[in-house]
Amino acid sequence: xxxxxRTYSPREVATxxxxxxxxxxxxxxxxxxxxxxxxxRGHYWHIREADLDLWLASExxxxxxxxSLRRWPNSTARRCQxxxxxxxxTAKGK
Numbered sequence: 271x272x273x274x275x276r277t278y279s280p281r282e283v284a285t286x287x288x289x290x291x292x293x294x295x296x297x298x299x300x301x302x303x304x305x306x307x308x309x310x311r312g313h314y315w316h317i318r319e320a321d322l323d324l325w326l327a328s329e330x331x332x333x334x335x336x337x338s339l340r341r342w343p344n345s346t347a348r349r350c351q352x353x354x355x356x357x358x359x360t361a362k363g364k
Contacts, residue, residue, distance in 0.1 A: 276319040280305075283317055289338050302330045 278286075280294040283303075287294075295315070297303040304321040308314045325331050 277306075277316040278319070278322060280315050280317065283322060287335065289334065293334060293338065297325070297330070297334065302328075302334075 280298060281291055283289070284291045284294045294303065298305045298315055298317075303317065303325045305315040305317040308316060
């Protein structure tokens, strides 16, 4: 029995994180965010939930979100809570 894997489109990721669609696409093209290209010419991206979680825990994602907040201070990215990447931070309650 195959379990269904939850995937997101770049637009869904951008909307939920308050980022510009082009920012998410740039992260995919650079390989910072892992995704699978589909379609006849590979024009469509699918991002697995596990890959999105890994990216959100990375320093790269924090940098991207911080830049977005500087450019768009009223963005929904301000409300996005990223998990700490350092296990010591979790234990200390940071």
